[in-house]
Amino acid sequence: MSGDAKPKVLLAYSGGLDTSCILVWLIEQGYDVFAYMANVGQDEDFKAARAKGLKLGAKKVIISDLVKEFVEDYIWPAVQANAIYEDRYLLGTALARPCIAKTMVEVAKQEGATFISHGATGKGNDQIRFELSCYALYPEVQVIAPWRMPEFYKRFRGRQDLFEYAEKNNIPLPVTPKSPWSMDANLMHISFESGILEDPKAHAPDLYLMTTGPEKSPDKPEKLEIEFEKGVPVKVTNLNCGTTKSQALDIFVYLNEVGGRHGIGRIDIVENRFIGMKSRGVYETPGGTILYHAHIDIEAFTMDREVRKIKQSLGLKFSEQVYQGFWYSPECEYTKLCIASSQQCVRGKVTLSVYKGQVYILGRESPLSLYNEELVSMDVQGEYDPVDAAGFIKINSLRLKEFNRLRSKAKST
Secondary structure, three states: OOOOOOOEEEEEOOOOHHHHHHHHHHHHOOOEEEEEEEEOOOOOOHHHHHHHHHHOOOOEEEEEEOHHHHHHHHHHHHHHHOOOEOOOEOOHHHHHHHHHHHHHHHHHHHHOOOEEEOOOOOOOOHHHHHHHHHHHHOOOOEEEOHHHOHHHHOOOOOHHHHHHHHHHOOOOOOOOOOOOOEEEEOOOOEEEEOHHHHOOOOOOOOOOOOOOOOOOOOOOOEEEEEEEEOOEEEEEEEOOOOOEEOOHHHHHHHHHHHHHHOOOOEEEEEEEOOOOOEEEEEEEOHHHHHHHHHHHHHHHHHOOHHHHHHHHHHHHHHHHHHHOOOOOOHHHHHHHHHHHHHOOOOOEEEEEEEEOOEEEEEEEEOOOOOOOHHHHOOOOOOOOOOOHHHHHHHHHHHHHHHHHHHHHHHHHO
């Protein structure tokens, strides 16, 4: 690069092998590198990572604490939506990416960085999520994605090449070349993929960090009462010991603790990446799994049947939008508004137990319930006249009768 002033790049930095090597490589390419780290609840030594980034040549290492924002602005809307991708994945990584990207863009603008860089691979979803978010919030930004650049990926064909580069450039690394999988962690979940997990029939080893295996979990269930307002959890009470939490972050941390203790939220799945390939992932999402079951229950209790059908379709659409990286798209903004509107009457308490990897719903109550005990009772007549059911059935059978009559007539001719 020519000229006196070096272009500034803000690198999404983790302190691990890939981004440490990318940081040094970007400096070699002539950039002033500013390293950015986001605390979204992962177990990280941020002080050590900051020192490492500065030692490697970063002009500055910026660390943002986004844990509270992550819960309130990203996890809570997902709870309201009953967000789940392909029936099983609760979107822990996908929800964290727009949270990180938003603040990353703010920092890039503050530092005058016209380039943003990341260490996501050229085969995964994260490159899409990061970049779509960045372009939506900072249209003029330029993205440097080394793992899509031939001059980078041809030089570093595997982890061994990265280790050799690190050794040559005095990059201290806490991992070994034999690391058997990759991991991404935040407050909502931990995901494991790659390495030995790429064989879909191979049984995953005991790699879980947030959850205890059911065989080692307590032999006594814990009962929880979770209170919702407008579809958002506002209070959790442990009915076994009386512990109560009422702040958003405290609620989620506590549900992770209780759920983790009982092995809640483990899944091993093959999913369809947005880019067009299938991949295997192992996930653990204890608190999120508890809230998923509790919210579905209180929603069904308080929401009109036909409204809920529409809301369910919106939840599926929202899940796809989040998974594919469109959090900051106009369609996702609209979907979120519609879902939030549907939650105005989702209020009440759900009682459940957690035990040996399972969540069991025990009961629910709400001042806005649409459940009429007298109307549904088999022991009380109420205002319902059973005779009316005959007409209801007759009208609904008309279509079925006509379909079969006309099909039979067509077959006989």
